Amino acid sequence: MATRPTTPASPKNAKIKSPSPGCPVFGCEHVQILLCQSQEVMNSSIAHYKMILRGIFDTTPILSQTSTNQEGRPVTSLTSNYLCLQCPVTLSEEDRLKHGTEKLHRFYVDSRTGALYCQICDDLVWDPTLEELRVRKIGTGTFSTNRKRKHDELFAESSKEDPRIISANTTVASCRASGLRGIYNAGATCYQNVVLQSFLHNPLLRNFYLSDGHQSSECSISHCLSCAMDDMFQDFYALESTNGYTAANILSGFWISEKKAFENLVTTKEQDAHEFFQFLAEELHERNGDGKRPQSGSEHTCNCIIHQTFYGKMQTTTTCQNCHNSTHAVQSFLDLSLGVDTLAQRRAKKTGQKLPALTLGDCLDEEYVKSDKCEYRCHKCASIQQARRHTSIKRLPNVLSIQLKRFEFKQGKHDRAASKIDNPVSFPLQLNMLPYTNRARNRDSRENLELERSCTYDLLSVVVHVGEIETGHYVSYCRVGDQWFKFNDHKVELARVSDVLGAQAYLLFYIIRSLA
Amino acid sequence: MNSATGRAGIIRARDDAGSMDKLAHSVLDDVLFNIVSDLLMKTHREEKTARATTAAIRVEKLASDASESSTPDSGPDVRIETDAAIYEDGKVLLKGNPLKTTTDILCPRCHLPRLLYPTDGKGARKPDPTIVYCKKHPFIEKPGCDIYGQSWVGPGPGRGKKKKDMDKKDGTDGTPEQRPPNVLSFPSATCSKCKRCILVTRLNNHMGSCIGNSGRNASRAAAQRINGGGSQNEPTPPPSQKATPTPTSRAQSPRKRDASDDDDDSETSHKKKKLKSSQTKKVILKTKPPLKKDKIKSSSLSQEQKADYDVPSPKVLNKIKSKAESPVKKLKVTKPTIASPMSKNGRDIDGESESSGTLSSPPASRH
Numbered sequence: 001m002a003t004r005p006t007t008p009a010s011p012k013n014a015k016i017k018s019p020s021p022g023c024p025v026f027g028c029e030h031v032q033i034l035l036c037q038s039q040e041v042m043n044s045s046i047a048h049y050k051m052i053l054r055g056i057f058d059t060t061p062i063l064s065q066t067s068t069n070q071e072g073r074p075v076t077s078l079t080s081n082y083l084c085l086q087c088p089v090t091l092s093e094e095d096r097l098k099h100g101t102e103k104l105h106r107f108y109v110d111s112r113t114g115a116l117y118c119q120i121c122d123d124l125v126w127d128p129t130l131e132e133l134r135v136r137k138i139g140t141g142t143f144s145t146n147r148k149r150k151h152d153e154l155f156a157e158s159s160k161e162d163p164r165i166i167s168a169n170t171t172v173a174s175c176r177a178s179g180l181r182g183i184y185n186a187g188a189t190c191y192q193n194v195v196l197q198s199f200l201h202n203p204l205l206r207n208f209y210l211s212d213g214h215q216s217s218e219c220s221i222s223h224c225l226s227c228a229m230d231d232m233f234q235d236f237y238a239l240e241s242t243n244g245y246t247a248a249n250i251l252s253g254f255w256i257s258e259k260k261a262f263e264n265l266v267t268t269k270e271q272d273a274h275e276f277f278q279f280l281a282e283e284l285h286e287r288n289g290d291g292k293r294p295q296s297g298s299e300h301t302c303n304c305i306i307h308q309t310f311y312g313k314m315q316t317t318t319t320c321q322n323c324h325n326s327t328h329a330v331q332s333f334l335d336l337s338l339g340v341d342t343l344a345q346r347r348a349k350k351t352g353q354k355l356p357a358l359t360l361g362d363c364l365d366e367e368y369v370k371s372d373k374c375e376y377r378c379h380k381c382a383s384i385q386q387a388r389r390h391t392s393i394k395r396l397p398n399v400l401s402i403q404l405k406r407f408e409f410k411q412g413k414h415d416r417a418a419s420k421i422d423n424p425v426s427f428p429l430q431l432n433m434l435p436y437t438n439r440a441r442n443r444d445s446r447e448n449l450e451l452e453r454s455c456t457y458d459l460l461s462v463v464v465h466v467g468e469i470e471t472g473h474y475v476s477y478c479r480v481g482d483q484w485f486k487f488n489d490h491k492v493e494l495a496r497v498s499d500v501l502g503a504q505a506y507l508l509f510y511i512i513r514s515l516a
Numbered sequence: 517m518n519s520a521t522g523r524a525g526i527i528r529a530r531d532d533a534g535s536m537d538k539l540a541h542s543v544l545d546d547v548l549f550n551i552v553s554d555l556l557m558k559t560h561r562e563e564k565t566a567r568a569t570t571a572a573i574r575v576e577k578l579a580s581d582a583s584e585s586s587t588p589d590s591g592p593d594v595r596i597e598t599d600a601a602i603y604e605d606g607k608v609l610l611k612g613n614p615l616k617t618t619t620d621i622l623c624p625r626c627h628l629p630r631l632l633y634p635t636d637g638k639g640a641r642k643p644d645p646t647i648v649y650c651k652k653h654p655f656i657e658k659p660g661c662d663i664y665g666q667s668w669v670g671p672g673p674g675r676g677k678k679k680k681d682m683d684k685k686d687g688t689d690g691t692p693e694q695r696p697p698n699v700l701s702f703p704s705a706t707c708s709k710c711k712r713c714i715l716v717t718r719l720n721n722h723m724g725s726c727i728g729n730s731g732r733n734a735s736r737a738a739a740q741r742i743n744g745g746g747s748q749n750e751p752t753p754p755p756s757q758k759a760t761p762t763p764t765s766r767a768q769s770p771r772k773r774d775a776s777d778d779d780d781d782s783e784t785s786h787k788k789k790k791l792k793s794s795q796t797k798k799v800i801l802k803t804k805p806p807l808k809k810d811k812i813k814s815s816s817l818s819q820e821q822k823a824d825y826d827v828p829s830p831k832v833l834n835k836i837k838s839k840a841e842s843p844v845k846k847l848k849v850t851k852p853t854i855a856s857p858m859s860k861n862g863r864d865i866d867g868e869s870e871s872s873g874t875l876s877s878p879p880a881s882r883h
Contacts, residue, residue, distance in 0.1 A: 019606060019607045019608065021572075021573075021576060022569050022572050022573050022576065022624050023568075023569060023572055023608070024568050024569075024571070024572050024601060024608045024609060024610045025607045025608060025609060026609060026610065027568075027610070028610055028613065029609070029610060029611065029612070032609060032610075077546075078522070078523075078543065078546035078547065078549075078550065079522070079523045079546050079549050079550060079553075080550075080553070110557075112550065112554075113554070113557060115557060115561075121613050123564075123613055123615070124557065124560055124561070124564075126561055126564055126565050126568070172625070174626075174651055175623055175625055175626050175628075175650050175651045175652040176651035176652060176653075178652065180663060182662065184702065184703070184716040184717065185716075185717060186705075186716055186717065186718075186719035186720040186723075187717055187718055187719060187720035187721045188720060189720050223708065240651065242662075242664040242666060243666070243700055243703070244700075244703075244716075246703055246705040246716045246719070248705040248706065248707075248708065248716075248719060249708065251719060251720060251723055252707070252708040252709070252723055252727060255723045255724070255727040256727055482558075483655075485663070490662075490668065491662045491668070492662045492663050492664075493657075493662055493663060494655050494657050494663055
């Protein structure tokens with residue numbers, strides 16, 4: 001494939017994927033015959049396949065979904081059509097065989113997925129070369145290898161690197177070591193366990209620690225939490241043990257830590273998982289990053305793994321209603337905290353339901369689409385003015401963490417007491433964050449598709465709080481590949497997507513689909 | 517536009533339905549068809565790719581067996597043909613459809629056959645005892661068990677009393693009939709400060725009183741030790757610590773944990789602890805300092821180690837050792853069944869003490 005994406009029209013010869021052990025070179029004998037005929041046939045076949053894929057994934061689906069029937073009339077179908085790989089024609093499934101017999105064209109591309117169908121095999125064929133193009137197109141929107149890394153690769157079980165270098169320098173974990181283990185509850189520590197599980201199944205953090213990002217053998221800091229994390233990742237992904245894990249080092253690092261901001265956390269009482277998440281992120285940032293404490297409200301940038309993974313930036317624009325002068329303030333964020341309470345109350349009044357259901361989109365709209373009024377001191381007018389304030393996301397993080405503010409202090413009759421908001425908030429498996437960024441305003445439909453793709457997130461893990469505020473319990477769901485698992489302290493169970501989506505989420509972790 | 521249904525033919529309008537009605541039905545039916553075909557395609561892709569890989573691994577194995585001169589660096593210079601694939605010039609070419617020619621799946625990493633059905637629970641089948649399978653098993657879906665088919669000794673109401681837990685187990689646990697071979701008990705862990713061995717479920721509480729040196733908790737913990745610790749000769753926190761029921765504001769006292777227990781999971785229930793917490797002697801299994809500990813890893817949990825891990829692991833494979841110390845650590849980590857004398861400046865505490873819990877219960881359903 002072309003190594004230089006900037007010159008797509010380069011006359012470079014197409015190449016098949018170089019053979020690797022344990023992988024056949026072609027998807028089937030017939031693809032082999034097609035691609036081995038001559039360099040020209042191979043070039044044109046691959047170029048045509050790329051063109052078809054562009055047509056499917058970059059333009060409106062109506063084109064590939066429309067075929068011409070026997071009478072020459074266009075027919076649009078909801079189900080798959082087949083695009084001939086050898087000539088520019090779109091066929092319905094019924095006409096496919098006829099075309100093949102007439103023209104001796106044997107390869108067709110499924111119009112909804114881009115998958116290759118071989119008529120002689122009468123089966124879908126997963127050819128390594130063509131399949132790589134398809135997966136990359138779906139993942140990143142581009143065929144080039146060096147610009148973006150495919151999201152799938154993080155989960156995939158294969159490697160591009162030279163196997164000899166790898167086998168000489170690494171030790172291989174058992175096939176049993178899957179990273180799926182529970183963590184024992186050390187006495188009201190389930191709020192830690194859920195956050196640790198979501199870190200353990202975060203591909204970015206996993207890759208960082210498993211590639212010796214922070215080696216506990218080289219670190220001299222006593223009771224370093226990052227070392228404890230390193231050890232934990234080792235134990236999860238390299239040991240065969242299926243028993244629960246005892247996070248003793250995390251726990252002692254946590255007790256010994258001197259973070260004053262999280263003093264509250266260090267008790268033997270059940271605590272807030274979100275606070276622990278913040279604590280852990282800050283602690284790991286300090287151990288791996290520039291050592292500076294992130295100032296809340298400032299635009300703090302750092303190259304540490306925590307910043308690379310979780311931190312984004314948001315921009316608040318304040319526009320004076322008098323002179324229409326606007327000021328921008330940018331600050332970094334570790335997570336988005338979304339209010340549920342006011343929205344739920346408003347919805348309850350409107351619909352009369354006791355616990356009206358909300359969506360994640362509702363909550364995001366409230367914070368990052370709508371603007372609110374405030375008073376501020378305008379420099380231009382040199383006086384206090386009414387102003388409109390709008391917050392949007394300036395830079396999206398690789399892993400977007402969202403907190404649904406289910407725990408609120410409410411002014412009761414006698415005192416302020418924490419209460420839990422039990423409204424169901426539905427959340428999607430796939431989240432498009434484009435409407436909440438500051439680029440959402442200037443829309444250009446052509447650019448939009450690309451932009452939207454770069455703002456697409458997939459759900460990675462969900463932290464759920466069950467029960468009452470004081471007596472509740474935390475469980476979490478994490479996705480490994482396409483399979484969801486439920487982590488309830490030391491117990492790990494299979495989970496269905498419906499279990500995950502039906503859960504009362506407290507923290508949500510979304511991972512970006514294509515890494516820039 | 518006049519048919520009453522779409523491609524799947526499942527969602528069907530009545531014959532006398534209006535054309536809008538028919539359209540709606542056929543659209544819905546088409547969408548259903550697409551959902552099913554997407555699922556099918558995903559499974560087809562996984563399965564066919566795995567079978568093609570299996571065919572390739574087999575023919576490569578035959579090829580490397582056939583030529584002695586082969587080094588790992590260069591492919592053997594032979595031509596081998598099986599029913600499913602041809603090996604030629606270091607390349608593997610498929611013959612026919614791997615879904616037809618190949619019936620089983622070999623693990624691309626260890627080259628052992630994959631177990632295709634879970635050994636227990638939903639969809640379980642008895643594995644062939646004569647075959648050594650890849651250790652990656654299908655996950656088990658069975659009520660009361662985790663994905664590995666394990667369950668845990670129900671702690672019963674008196675968590676501090678292990679003996680009582682054992683007695684009560686049959687009545688309270690989700691698996692009451694008999695104790696299956698892979699029921700695990702809770703392990704102990706070593707406190708990093710006092711080096712005593714504490715049952716994991718009490719670890720947080722212990723650390724609260726042993727380490728609890730941050731801010732106000734320090735004085736509080738100290739005070740507790742002075743007040744309540746005199747009568748106790750155990751490292752566990754005195755019962756007075758847990759007896760104060762002040763559930764008003766958070767984080768003001770480390771004593772209120774009782775209120776926050778979960779109800780779902782009886783193992784983590786601490787509610788009754790205040791009643792019996794003085795009885796903790798049996799949790800102290802070892803008092804050795806953790807520095808010089810051999811790894812008696814969970815060998816009982818796993819079957820015989822298979823040696824041919826020649827395919828790089830994706831998970832750990834990024835572990836390129838850049839430093840001399842690195843392989844030591846990784847060695848320890850990948851060969852868990854060998855009792856290695858490696859000690860890693862006291863950080864092995866976790867793994868070490870976890871194994872103490874698993875040793876007692878060898879899982880028989882693994883083979």
